[in-house]
Amino acid sequence: MSDLVTGDAVVLGLRPARLPSRGLAILLDMAVYVTVYVIISIGLTMATASLDEAAQAAVGVAGFLLFLVGMPIAVETLSHGRSLGKLACGLRVVRDDGGPIRFRHALVRGALGFVELLLTFGSVACIASLASERGRRLGDLFAGTLVIRERVPGARVMPVPPPPPWLAGRFTGLDLSAVPDGLWLAIRQYLTRMDQLDPQVGAAMAGRLADDLVARTGAPPPAGVPAAAFLMAVVHERQSRDAARAFRPVAAAGPGPAPFSAPGSAPGSGFGSGFAPAPMPTPMPVAAPGPVVAPPVAQVAPEAPVEAPRAGGFAPPA
Numbered sequence: 001m002s003d004l005v006t007g008d009a010v011v012l013g014l015r016p017a018r019l020p021s022r023g024l025a026i027l028l029d030m031a032v033y034v035t036v037y038v039i040i041s042i043g044l045t046m047a048t049a050s051l052d053e054a055a056q057a058a059v060g061v062a063g064f065l066l067f068l069v070g071m072p073i074a075v076e077t078l079s080h081g082r083s084l085g086k087l088a089c090g091l092r093v094v095r096d097d098g099g100p101i102r103f104r105h106a107l108v109r110g111a112l113g114f115v116e117l118l119l120t121f122g123s124v125a126c127i128a129s130l131a132s133e134r135g136r137r138l139g140d141l142f143a144g145t146l147v148i149r150e151r152v153p154g155a156r157v158m159p160v161p162p163p164p165p166w167l168a169g170r171f172t173g174l175d176l177s178a179v180p181d182g183l184w185l186a187i188r189q190y191l192t193r194m195d196q197l198d199p200q201v202g203a204a205m206a207g208r209l210a211d212d213l214v215a216r217t218g219a220p221p222p223a224g225v226p227a228a229a230f231l232m233a234v235v236h237e238r239q240s241r242d243a244a245r246a247f248r249p250v251a252a253a254g255p256g257p258a259p260f261s262a263p264g265s266a267p268g269s270g271f272g273s274g275f276a277p278a279p280m281p282t283p284m285p286v287a288a289p290g291p292v293v294a295p296p297v298a299q300v301a302p303e304a305p306v307e308a309p310r311a312g313g314f315a316p317p318a
Helices: 020-045 053-080 084-089 103-119 123-131 138-143 183-197 199-217 228-247
Strands: 001-005 011-014 092-093 146-151
Touching: 020 053, 020 084, 020 092, 020 123, 053 103, 084 092, 092 103, 103 123, 103 138, 123 138, 138 146, 183 199, 183 228, 199 228
Parallel strands: none
Antiparallel strands: 001 011, 092 146
16 A cells, blocks of 8 residues: 655555556557457548658658557546546555646656557556556656556444353443444454454453443443453444444434423423313303302313323433
């Protein structure tokens, strides 16, 4: 890997391409360019058949320089360093600082490539690439460019080993909210690579990580539990909580169900209490003034207080 430092003091981890992949990309590019050149040459020969030999020779030389020298320069400029061969091999031409190339970089590469690739059949480019630390040919050295690999096989993510069966479910009440993400990452990296470590080094690392985890949770592990097994069980508990939180149905907004209010009560009355006020008795309509005496109003017994549903339920610690 090449540690390139940009103007902002940012280290770029670029992987320079080596001679085999670069040679294959150049062969693919040259095959395309020569095919296009042959087709265009046949067309130019038929179009200039009526001209004299000097004119035909001039057209032939111009076509050779245009298609075998100018075409690579145009392709690298327009594609920002990704010709057909480099695209097929997963390569790309970039500047020394990791940025995309411009016309001047492609011009220098194309002009020197005509000498070290075509005139010498690639021998000069092979020697320069083998002698360079980052596999650069003369065109790259003079242009300030570098050919890198874009398609790098990613590392396979190793799963965290499961905890022992006798530890499953023993840390359901553990508070994991104060554990930072950096500590989780360190624990996961240790658990996925602990088989590759020296036993003594691995045991010391597990003990240190377990102590940090205990300091964050505030609950010591059960007596007799190894540090590595404790880390496995706690990580498994966190993964179980994350999965349950991801697949939990969306709950209604608010901390709990809305308090029940009886008809006729003011909004918000009874909030925080388990009861709602009883409804007031509805008075009978009063008749128009006259000799008729209104019947006595029956006394309505107050209804029993209705108990509103209480909001409850224990929320597991985050």
